[in-house]
Amino acid sequence: MAGYIQYCSPFLLQKSVNKGMMGRGGVGGWGGLTLRQESHPQLKGGILMKPCWSLSGFKSLFIRKVDPRKDAHSNVLSKKEEQNLYKIQFHNVKPECLDAYNELCEAVLPSIHANPEYPSELVGTWNTWYGEQDQAVHLWRYRGGYPALTEVMNKLKQNKEFMEYRKERGKMLLSRRNQLLLEFSFWNEPVPRPGPNIYELRSYQLRPGTMIEWGNYWARAIEIRQKNQEAVGGFFSQIGSLYTVHHLWAYKDLQSRDETRNAAWQQEGWDEVVYYTVPLIQHMESRIMIPMKSSPLK
Secondary structure, eight states: OOEEOOSOOHHHHHHHHHTTTTOTTSSOEETTEEEEEOSOOOEETTEEOSOOEEEETOSOBSBOOOOOOOSOHHHHHBOTTTOEEEEEEEEEEOGGGHHHHHHHHHHHHHHHHHOTTSOEEEEEEEEEEESSSSEEEEEEEEETSHHHHHHHHHHHTTOHHHHHHHHHHHTTEEEEEEEEEEEBTTSOOOOOBOSOOEEEEEEEEEOTTOHHHHHHHHHHHHHHHTTTTOEEEEEEEEESSSSEEEEEEEESSHHHHHHHHHHHTTSTTHHHHHHHHGGGEEEEEEEEEEEOTTOSBO
């Protein structure tokens, strides 16, 4: 049967051409395969929307066929049995207020985390070291999904200590933003770990419609990156900036990070994951973060 390269970006098509698919004559054979052009592809928003090449004797080559979606990617990629919802907060702090901000967080956030009346957990809380400066990042988990989030928010409005915390915090901030996230089913759930560690939050803004393709590749890639226990958690956005992916990693230090990342290139399949996921990315960012004293992720 003939397979098709569907929904392929011009970048991937050109890379395939450069790797020899087209042969010397533009349309021909490669490795015993017959390559012929099908109907004229239609470009829409920079994406080839129709099958562009037919490959006799091969179901797919270089990139997998992307089938029409029959469900929301949140249902396909998330852990249905857990019903966990995550909130990540980014607080840009006035430089002169950073120490006071940290002291305020240390005084209030652990009590919310420890209170059994709130179905929420503080997964981790950090200050950025490299990347965004004078920034704090907080990651919360709500066991029970959106109902748990709503319950916590309503109860916190009645918590005088928390409302005073918000009032004082507001005086120290330049800006703030948050996102609601789900966790990828193939990542481990973040659990407290001893330190000292540094953490890297790698954030990817994907092209709309590519989340499932991203998940398909990373479901295999995470097996490579789990060997040194550096993988902490993987999440994708539901509310806030959409089609955003966050990968959270832990390392002993920057040298360990460098050695671990370089070692991944020696593992079979890692180069393929990078090759096929790079074209899915519109923007990416890395933060190196230091845990606050009260962070469960040390």
